[in-house]
Amino acid sequence: xxxxxxxxxxxxxxxxxxxxxxxxxxxxxxxxxxxxxxxxxxxxxxxxxxxxxxxxxxxxxxxxxxxxxxxxxxxxxxxxxxxxxxxxxxxxxxxxxxxxxxxxxxxxxxxxxxxxxxxxxxxxxxxxxxxxxxxxxxxxxxxxxxxxxxxxxxxxxxxxxxxxxxxxxxxxxxxxxxxxxxxxxxxxxxxxxxxxxxxxxxxxxxxxxxxxxxxxxxxxxxxxxxxxxxxxxxxxxxxxxxxxxxxxxxxxxxxxxxxxxxxxxxxxxxxxxxxxxxxxxxxxxxxxxxxxxxxxxxxxxxxxxxxxxxxxxxxxx
Amino acid sequence: xxxxxxxxxxxxxxxxxxxxxxxxxxxxxxxxxxxxxxxxxxxxxxxxxxxxxxxxxxxxxxxxxxxxxxxxxxxxxxxxxxxxxxxxxxxxxxxxxxxxxxxxxxxxxxxxxxxxxxxxxxxxxxxxxxxxxxxxxxxxxxxxxxxxxxxxxxxxxxxxxxxxxxxxxxxxxxxxxxxxxxxxxxxxxxxxxxxxxxxxxxxxxxxxxxxxxxxxxxxxxxxxxxxxxxxxxxxxxxxxxxxxxxxxxxxxxxxxxxxxxxxxxxxxxxxxxx
Numbered sequence: 147x148x149x150x151x152x153x154x155x156x157x158x159x160x161x162x163x164x165x166x167x168x169x170x171x172x173x174x175x176x177x178x179x180x181x182x183x184x185x186x187x188x189x190x191x192x193x194x195x196x197x198x199x200x201x202x203x204x205x206x207x208x209x210x211x212x213x214x215x216x217x218x219x220x221x222x223x224x225x226x227x228x229x230x231x232x233x234x235x236x237x238x239x240x241x242x243x244x245x246x247x248x249x250x251x252x253x254x255x256x257x258x259x260x261x262x263x264x265x266x267x268x269x270x271x272x273x274x275x276x277x278x279x280x281x282x283x284x285x286x287x288x289x290x291x292x293x294x295x296x297x298x299x300x301x302x303x304x305x306x307x308x309x310x311x312x313x314x315x316x317x318x319x320x321x322x323x324x325x326x327x328x329x330x331x332x333x334x335x336x337x338x339x340x341x342x343x344x345x346x347x348x349x350x351x352x353x354x355x356x357x358x359x360x361x362x363x364x365x366x367x368x369x370x371x372x373x374x375x376x377x378x379x380x381x382x383x384x385x386x387x388x389x390x391x392x393x394x395x396x397x398x399x400x401x402x403x404x405x406x407x408x409x410x411x412x413x414x415x416x417x418x419x420x421x422x423x424x425x426x427x428x429x430x431x432x433x434x435x436x437x438x439x440x441x442x443x444x445x446x447x448x449x450x451x452x453x454x455x456x457x458x459x460x461x462x463x
Numbered sequence: 464x465x466x467x468x469x470x471x472x473x474x475x476x477x478x479x480x481x482x483x484x485x486x487x488x489x490x491x492x493x494x495x496x497x498x499x500x501x502x503x504x505x506x507x508x509x510x511x512x513x514x515x516x517x518x519x520x521x522x523x524x525x526x527x528x529x530x531x532x533x534x535x536x537x538x539x540x541x542x543x544x545x546x547x548x549x550x551x552x553x554x555x556x557x558x559x560x561x562x563x564x565x566x567x568x569x570x571x572x573x574x575x576x577x578x579x580x581x582x583x584x585x586x587x588x589x590x591x592x593x594x595x596x597x598x599x600x601x602x603x604x605x606x607x608x609x610x611x612x613x614x615x616x617x618x619x620x621x622x623x624x625x626x627x628x629x630x631x632x633x634x635x636x637x638x639x640x641x642x643x644x645x646x647x648x649x650x651x652x653x654x655x656x657x658x659x660x661x662x663x664x665x666x667x668x669x670x671x672x673x674x675x676x677x678x679x680x681x682x683x684x685x686x687x688x689x690x691x692x693x694x695x696x697x698x699x700x701x702x703x704x705x706x707x708x709x710x711x712x713x714x715x716x717x718x719x720x721x722x723x724x725x726x727x728x729x730x731x732x733x734x735x736x737x
Binding site: 197199219220221223224226228230232233234235236237238247248250251252253291 | 466469470473477480481547548549551552553554555556557558559
């Protein structure tokens with residue numbers, strides 16, 4: 147199967163400013179890839195390159211079998227959907243009119259318009275002007291717009307900003323459905339909680355450079371961050387702080403009935419065995435590092451470096 | 464349907480929706496009827512005087528208003544969408560930048576065309592009904608020419624507006640530049656030409672050709688053709704009275720004035736970063 151997106155040494159320079167530095171990435175069909183990074187890390191730049199809105203300074207990029215900024219763009223753009231960050235629409239038009247206009251431009255059957263409005267839960271507000279829409283409603287209209295014409299590739303830039311938790315979950319469910327239908331999804335986010343179950347891989351960017359790329363398991367293995375193990379019960383007189391390999395396990399008594407360990411992955415089973423054998427322990431919780439921890443871990447070295455330019459990164463991100 | 468036509472249709476519907484068409488038509492009609500009736504007030508008369516005077520007065524009105532309306536209508540065509548963020552989305556659709564700009568031009572051109580035809584058309588009908596001793600055929604021909612040339616003039620300034628709109632990155636700056644363009648072509652150019660005319664002693668056969676450097680003078684010349692008595696009212700274009708600019712050539716010049724800025728705008732827009 148041909149990769150949907152393939153790039154080697156993809157670089158974009160803007161004068162002295164390097165927006166994206168030698169990115170190597172291959173995205174397979176039906177994959178959900180999260181682009182993570184601070185503002186100005188290169189997430190939006192990567193998306194704009196894939197959309198063909200920007201042309202690379204160096205390196206190669208192929209999207210659905212061709213360079214997105216050449217003659218291939220016309221065919222490519224009928225098969226991809228894009229939801230920009232802070233999406234905005236024609237304020238005087240109604241939601242339905244906006245979507246109808248975009249459907250015409252994409253040469254999509256007009257019947258899809260009401261279907262999509264229904265799907266994103268805007269069918270009741272379809273006749274109202276976009277001016278009266280809330281941030282969440284605009285975001286949902288933006289998603290409907292991106293879904294026009296059953297795209298093979300979806301690029302979603304900060305799709306869940308402004309959505310309440312229920313709407314965020316609905317949104318991720320839509321992403322899951324799309325993936326099941328073979329649609330490739332790239333989504334950038336800095337709202338991390340909740341996204342883990344829905345993504346296959348994550349690409350962590352910092353200051354235009356690739357900091358890490360892989361599935362959650364791969365990233366966890368690479369980072370080898372400590373797990374958190376919590377135990378509850380009663381153990382009069384036992385001091386759990388002793389008896390461990392101190393480089394791998396740190397134990398803390400929270401109170402008489404609760405314990406917390408920071409455990410290196412290689413010592414996980416040792417800790418669990420000892421806890422399981424102790425008669426007073428009633429409950430054990432094992433918490434692997436979350437995507438948030440991983441993100442903090444991988445992006446930490448960059449955060450301390452001087453950022454390329456705060457002002458420039460605002461427009462660049 | 465061609466993508467340019469889809470864009471044109473949306474622009475035109477926007478023009479109907481926000482009542483641009485209606486507003487322009489009403490303003491033009493009201494002013495035109497007013498001028499037709501009170502045009503002779505300066506010489507103590509009242510009521511409709513002669514067709515020649517009326518048409519020349521109307522063309523003077525059009526020279527001031529039409530460019531202003533066209534610039535106002537179109538100055539934010541690109542920069543406005545860029546500022547509101549819809550341009551970014553539009554550019555990810557299967558739609559070339561050339562089609563986008565041509566579509567917008569078609570839509571805005573149609574808005575201006577419909578409004579001008581409606582406005583001056585109403586005025587023409589009112590004159591035909593209200594004035595005595597008017598040759599209807601001649602009136603229709605003159606008004607028709609006035610409407611056609613006004614539309615061309617409007618398109619010239621829509622093209623200028625696009626050129627401004629793709630060049631700048633702020634709506635406010637585009638508005639300022641649009642006003643500057645209006646000032647330059649409608650007021651300053653003729654003043655400069657007048658000064659030149661006064662300072663050049665003898666010769667100066669080339670002076671009338673300078674008129675072609677200004678689309679508004681081209682427009683005035685079109686509407687002078689066929690009226691012998693009109694030179695007195697047409698200001699600086701009177702210097703062209705001896706050199707007969709042919710109507711067809713003048714129309715071609717105006718078409719050139721549409722193509723040049725529009726072509727430049729398209730070229731610039733194609734290298735526009737998103």
